Amino acid sequence: MYPNLYYAFRDLFGIEIPAFKILQTFGFFVAVAFLAGAWVLTKELKRREQLGWLKPVAETVMTGGPAGTGEYLTSGILGFLLGWKGLGLVLNWDTVSQNFQGFILSGEGSFLGGLAVAGLLVFLKYNSSKGKKGTVAKKETVSIWPHQRVPDIIVMAAIAGLLGAKVFHNLENWNDFVQDPIGALLSFSGLTFYGGLIVATVVILRYARKKQIGIKHLIDSAAPALMLAYAIGRMGCQFAGDGDWGIYNSAYITDTTGHVVQVAPAEFSSAVQRNIAFFRQQYSDTAHIPHAAFAKPAALSFLPDWFFASGYAHNVVNEGVPLPGCDGPYCRVLPVGVYPTPLYEILACLLLTGVLWAIRKKITVPGVIFGIYLVLNGLERFFVEKIRVNTKYNIFGFHPTQAEIISFLLIVGGIVWIWYCRKKNAAVATAA
Incomplete structure (x- = not known):
């Protein structure tokens, strides 16, 4: 893993640039995610403007x-x-x-x-x-197109999104927040995507209404941008090792070099006992540690072991046990491999970005593309939650995670929104 760009350049290119220690890997990918999202959003808004679906708005500005x-x-x-x-x-x-x-x-x-x-x-x-x-100073009237407002939208999305992600993360991990509220609020780690999505959406919709931007066309344009930005953001989670990983894959343990090796199922219990101090910090009941054994199938032998389990050596949150022969601030590795769920989400969301980009010209009913995004995003996250580490709630005998609840609501909401948009569009067409 690469906690910051110093380690990335050192391991990948053999170049040591001490100044790069201040450039955090997760933050770097978040910045790239916003830039990529802004590019896709601008491109799609311009296309809709050329089709006449979006119009400029006259505004008075002061000059001189x-x-x-x-x-x-x-x-x-x-x-x-x-x-x-x-x-x-x-x-x-x-x-x-x-x-x-x-x-x-x-x-x-x-x-x-x-x-x-x-x-x-x-x-x-x-x-x-x-x-x-x-x-x-004098007043001038200028015409401003929706795509010209993308910088404002991105800045608002960044601020509102990060605040929302931080708040939802602390709600999901309330016990940790109560123990150290100041540290939890000021820490750069610990972000919940759905919290950021919800808060940023509310802020941007209010802005769009104020600036007279067609909301359905705006959110349709944002759908592929959001999916792409999420995939790139997950790259930050994967490469930095920010703790946002899956449950233990008990078919693998990590060796003294930090690499995962396949073992017999019984070895999981032995690994827990050898590292009992670490596991007791994580779980009050070490007899019921969440895990699932899945060894690499022969049909997928071409894939590396780290596709199925990772020890996240040198992770940025310093989670795990000491890594032998390592001297520095990031010298921890998980004793048992975990499912690299950020990697799975990267691949899934890149594929879904391609799907949304491919259908954007074929679906002309305003709002439907965004509804499809909600359904796809909800399905992707709902299923990956089955092997992720997260706080579970007790609701009438069910034990969903926060993300499972929100993703389920997104799926239902997306279906309802698609139905509403199609019905509304049919009514308008009939009236015309």
């Missing part, structure tokens, strides 16, 4: 005039934050590089560096504004 007080304040605050943390990072590199996340969330930094950069940005703003002195 010197910089105002608000602009100077924004430049100053941004400059202070950059200088405060940036110079602090440079001056304390040896310490900070070992715990970049902790440094960013702490009160440490360079106060003088913050003042210096703030002053510089304010001066640059003043200098660029000098030529506008004596000019008068």
Whole structure:
């Protein structure tokens, strides 16, 4: 696994770039996911605009005039934050590089560096504004197309999505949150996709209504973008080893090098006993540890063992037992292989992205593509939950996980939404 890009470049290319220690692998893939989603969303919105399904909206904007007080304040605050943390990072590199996340969330930094950069940005703003002195700000009416609003949509989706993902994760892991609420809220790990999807959807729909964007065409355009972004985000989970993996595959244990090896079913109990201290930290009853044995079938012998089980050596959350011969901050490996569920979701969602992209021109009823996305996303997540590690609830004798509940509602909601959109479209066609 690659907790940050330093380890990735070192293992893949034999190049050691210490500065890359601050670039977290999970965060890198999240950023790529948003960029890829933005590209797909923009491309599909433009197509619908060309077909006349989406129209521009006239807006009044202010142009000309010197910089105002608000602009100077924004430049100053941004400059202070950059200088405060940036110079602090440079001056304390040896310490900070070992715990970049902790440094960013702490009160440490360079106060003088913050003042210096703030002053510089304010001066640059003043200098660029000098030529506008004596000019008068005036109102102009411009036409703004939906695809031009994608940057705003992506920023809102990122903020609302991350907040929603964090809140839903802590609700799902309430006991851990109660023990350390500040640490749970500020930690960069622990995100629930459906929480982010729900909160971001609410925020973006409110924005779309305010900006007079056709909501059905917007969500249809977003469907393949969302599926692709989810697949790329799961790459971050897989390559960083963020703890979002499956139950134990008791047909495999990890050896001293961190690789999984196939063993007889009885070896699972022996591995648990050899590492009983670790398993007791995870489960109060070590006699009922969730696991399922599935050895690689002969028909799939061409696939590597890590497709069926992974020890997630060097995982970013430092989960597992010490890895022999390893010296550093990420030297843990799971003693028994787990199902690499992020890998399965990557493959499934890339395939489903292709499906949505292929049918987007064939289905012309507004809203139906998004309904299909809800059904496909719900089905994918519902079935992968069967081998994932998650908190289960007791509801009338049933024991679903949070994701199973939400995915079931998405499937039902998607079917109902498709029916509603088709019925609405038929009614409009009949009236016309």
